[in-house]
Amino acid sequence: MTRWEADCSRCAALCCVAPAFAKSSDFAVDKPAGRPCRNLGDDFRCGIHEELPQRGFRGCVVFDCFGAGQRITQETFAGRDWRSSPELAGPMFALLPVMRQLHELMWLLTEALALEEARPVHDRLETALSETDRLAGGDAGELVGLDVDAYRQRVNGVLRKASQLARARVGRRLVDHSGAQLIGRRMRGADLRGASLRGALLIGADLRDADLRRADFTGADMRGTDLRGADLNGALFLTSSQLRAAVTTADQT
CATH class of the missing domain: 2.160.20.80 (E3 ubiquitin-protein ligase SopA)
Known part of the structure; x- marks a missing residue:
């Protein structure tokens, strides 16, 4: 398992609590942000994990935190969780969407670095990966205040260049x-x-x-x-x- 893969066993079920769900084809029920899903057990495990699509929770199946959940739980908050330390609930939940975007960026950058055609921009990709990892390892308060959309736009420049270099090998318009x-x-x-x-x-x-x-x-x-x-x-x-x-x-x- 890589750093950018979700390891639910090391997470405090943040994706089952932090986001709001709207009843739809992807979710069988409405769920306000910050409220645990009705299927979440005391052990932070989903009680219907093997039946999610059949029970109307396809949105859960396709969600991927790219390892952000376990990083927040194990690194940012040193293994503590929102149940045993309720005062951490707000900060943990607010951090999830930010950390998820940073971890997704790191997954993309890692994929780009594996592209031989993108070698001309490997130095820029490695710099962006190192910087993003440094940001993700920062203080929770600072991270929540990060303009992650602006940061993504900056990193997307080198990702787009890597994509163009890789796609150019097709040899056609x-x-x-x-x-x-x-x-x-x-x-x-x-x-x-x-x-x-x-x-x-x-x-x-x-x-x-x-x-x-x-x-x-x-x-x-x-x-x-x-x-x-x-x-x-x-x-x-x-x-x-x-x-x-x-x-x-x-x-x-």
């Missing part, structure tokens, strides 16, 4: 669907090699049998995206949570 509204779009069998799908809304899109080699999936919303038969070999920045949200075959997950 690259399709740009960055931020595109592609909800329900029929793209079965499409040639999307090296395409930018950063931030695209692919909810319910039909990408069966599409060629998605070296396509960039950073931040794409892939709830219900049909990827059966699609070629994802070498796809960039495609997370396990995105795959869990999509419709796939066993060999694609």
